[in-house]
Amino acid sequence: MKNRQKNLLYWGIAILVIVGIVGGLVYYSSQPGALDELAKCIKEKGATFYGAYWCPACNKQKLTFGSSAQYLPYAECSDPGTRNQNELCVTAKIESYPTWEFSDGERTVGVLSPSELATKTGCTLPQ
Numbered sequence: 001m002k003n004r005q006k007n008l009l010y011w012g013i014a015i016l017v018i019v020g021i022v023g024g025l026v027y028y029s030s031q032p033g034a035l036d037e038l039a040k041c042i043k044e045k046g047a048t049f050y051g052a053y054w055c056p057a058c059n060k061q062k063l064t065f066g067s068s069a070q071y072l073p074y075a076e077c078s079d080p081g082t083r084n085q086n087e088l089c090v091t092a093k094i095e096s097y098p099t100w101e102f103s104d105g106e107r108t109v110g111v112l113s114p115s116e117l118a119t120k121t122g123c124t125l126p127q
Contacts, residue, residue: 033068034126035114041123043073046103050089052078055097061111 033039049072051058062069077089077097085094092101100108102120118125 039071
């Protein structure tokens with residue numbers, strides 16, 4: 001009987017730990033990112049971030065925005081599972097990644113800091 005009680009206790013503790021971890025993840029993912037407003041503003045100002053899922057620099061660019069990257073005006077240039085450039089980026093004449101294109105037609109290749117993007121788009125950098 002004691003082994004059964006121990007097993008139930010261990011399972012109960014394991015379930016509580018799992019529920020706590022899942023709860024923490026749900027809470028964390030529902031919190032606004034520090035750069036949400038900046039990323040939304042960059043999009044509203046007509047900028048486009050051309051990249052490819054396999055591009056290390058593109059992934060670094062996304063990481064500079066953390067969870068706020070979901071609001072960036074990202075255009076995927078590769079077809080899934082390939083390194084082939086898709087029609088969108090062929091038409092836009094994108095030659096390397098990441099490429100940022102701004103509303104005035106200016107293009108910048110490479111990873112840009114949030115500060116640089118705020119300056120180029122006229123958006124406000126969060127304090």
